[in-house]
Amino acid sequence: MSPREVFALRDHLGTALTERTISDPRRVISLAKLSRGCCLGDRGDELDGRSVLIATSGQLLAGLALIEIDGVARRMLLCPPDLKAEHLAGIVADAEIDAVVTDEPARFSDCAVDLIVPVGLPQPSAEATKSVRATEWLMLTSGTSGAPKIVGHTLEGLCGAIIGDRPVPGDAIPVWATFYDIRRYGGLQIFLRAVVGGGSMVLSDPGEALADHVARLNARGVTHMSGTPSHWRKLLMSGSVAEFAPRYVRLSGEIADQAVLDGLKQAFPQASIGHAYASTEAGVGFAVNDGLEGFPATLLGEGRGAVDMKVVDGSLRIRSSRAAHAYVGRAAAALTDSDGYVDTGDMVELRGGRYYFVGRRNGIINVGGLKVHPEEIEAVINGHPEVRMSRAKSRRSPITGGIVVAEVVLTPEADPARADAVRRDILAECRARLAAHKVPAMIRFVPALDVTPAGKLARADA
Template identity: 35%
Template sequence: MKNPAHNRSRLADYLALIPQDRTFLVTAKSQYTFGDVTALCQRFAAEHAYLANSNCAVTSDDRESLALFFPAIDSVCQTVFLQPNDIEGAESDFYTSAGIDYVIKLADCNFVSITAVAVNDKVSYAQQQAYLLATSGTTGTPKLANYTLDTLLATAKLDVNRGKDFNWGLAYDLNRFAGLQVYLQSAVSGATLVVPSDAMTIAELVQLFTKSAVNALSATPSFWRKLLMDPFHTDIPLQRITLGGEISNQSVLTALSRSFPQSAIIHIYASTEAGVGFVVKDQREGFPLTYLDDDQHIKCQLKVCQGVLWIKSTNGCTQLLKGKLEVDEQGFVNTGDMVNIDGDRVFFLGRESGSINVGGNKVMPEKVEAILEMHPSVLMATVFAKSNSVLGALVACEIILAPDAKHIPVKELKRELLSFCREKLETFEVPALVKVVDAIKVNSTGKKVRS
């Protein structure tokens, strides 16, 4: 049975259509049925009727609390701003842009407080039921995007009967676009969502996902590389693997296909501003050149101008309340992602604003990382700029070694890596500094931090 309510205005409307005894949320400590969450929505609406038609920012100390209370808050408030934890100090600016009336604070699967916001000169905007999401700001100032529920659900599968067969794992924060997409897919299809604590180690997360029989998981390539390092990662009974948020290079796609040969592996192109763009199902990096020719397999239009990808999609945000987008006269949005056309394939190079200037030469960190991660001794790499008085910047990198490479003397290993890079990169792209580390930092969206 397909969920017939694609035009429902509230998330709670969809939850009410799911068999109420079906498990919706699973955490390390508890689990909740769809009936439990529906009842919570009803109690919240009765106890907090004064929030009706208000704009609310929601902060949470943990993923579990937001996953549990999000439908309840959405059932009453006019606008919900899923506030990330990394905008500390800039809250008032966001609240002004979003016209926020109240801040709802959650922790330990409970309400901590609901506080009225005194903001002068609130920005007014075309107001309807809306969801506000901040971009990660990885390569610039964070933006604030306005979405409707219909737009967020444009690519969701609504088959409730089929949904019962899926146990999704949540590897993103719920207050980011990718995390919200996974949450909504689970909610409207009647699937189970396994929500790990963001304080869990990879080993603990693998144990939880294995115990909970997670068979569908969406995450950044950086997350997948970390998961692949765990010796028990193949115990997770994955049937559907999705990569997004970063460039999915061939080495990680190949590694996943070896560990999970029976799984469907796709990588997805999406952004907070443009929404879900397209998916690639052939387990090859990049995407087919035919996608630039109004390919019927994708629900957006693409073009490349001066090496940069532009997209036109009906799944994008309704408007930006903070920040700006570059939009041409045809309605195409500049994604800021640099690409290269090679034969029948279009390959991503990296963010236009994230390049390293080495003596006037542009170096894309993602390109260098992809080469390093092709080497059998490297599990994961991050590339960043190091200041230099002569060239302006040098290319530096940190690498995590594969287990069978840890016995190799560091000097010998570095010589081998640099020789490997010189065969595949321009001279100015070869790392000048190589450091072996035990871990590589990622931000709240699961993307590598290049500093």
């Protein structure tokens, strides 16, 4: 590929619109100025043809490094903030890492990598960075156990659902934000939507109180916001929701049940509210904007556009130009089947012309020898008007081997004196809609539920 054919991330920055920015709680960077600056101390040419690990203490420097390195490095791997130290050496070997870009060089002093380049805020540069190749983008899966897998993408594939979605000339510049970290697939998609789609980007910060985060979103004029259903439930439980008025609200990363969709519609009556299906391996599959959980069965089939979908043994499978092209590593498994489909492992059921997500294939809990998807139980519980979120799990029983128990967070408006009545209501609804072995044997009300760094409800059987 000749240099003229290479189109890298920096080529989307522009030099005229100084209103476009990327910001975190402490800094605001002009994208126009960034196109004429350097965050690597004019050492970017040392990364030419290298396989680079981007490992920074915060999202802002990671985003700046992505922009500067794309089109220069052979490949770059975006390191998430929660990567366990014991997995680092294996990932460095599997991704053939021979350079690290970081603001924490001491962390990698024993990493057997011969080049460490410091990254900082952009400074004026005498010479603009040139795009010389199509860089391979590597990301890590967000599995909760074992070493994460390395997934290979291209910028073209990552932007497959974005190109052509730029604002119309004369329209207000969209200001994007997300509860996600941009070093995970969901957050990276929003970062790319801002940079490639002609907008600005407001980054989250894990140490920031939710009320302060919302105040900053308002101060920066955020118009487009995304997160997992768990992220949005936390916002709906807070006292800050009334202060926020985005015009575009999107959910992804977990099952969006009807309760959370209805809650968001009530909170943001003027907003476009929808949920998208995407994964690190399968890419962006589709978006649903009709206000209903699940997706129409008419989306399945081949030759319907950029994405082909089918269901095999209850699992959704996707073939797409937006998908990753391979797992990367010394013992990497095949990413797709012989027909090019990614088996997502997300289980669906067809009901009345619409498919509903029921849970992950590897997230099934065992209850007395019977298999149960916890998300199916949670969807029923979350439908109660006084419930904000819930988590179903199994607990060992000396009689049946396992029973279902549920932890439930009530809405801020719920009357604590009605706890017993709410418990009876939930159990009655579960008995009416679920098989007997799926009905919780115990319901415990809790003030909050843990969420993983990827924004998903933390799950661990008792």
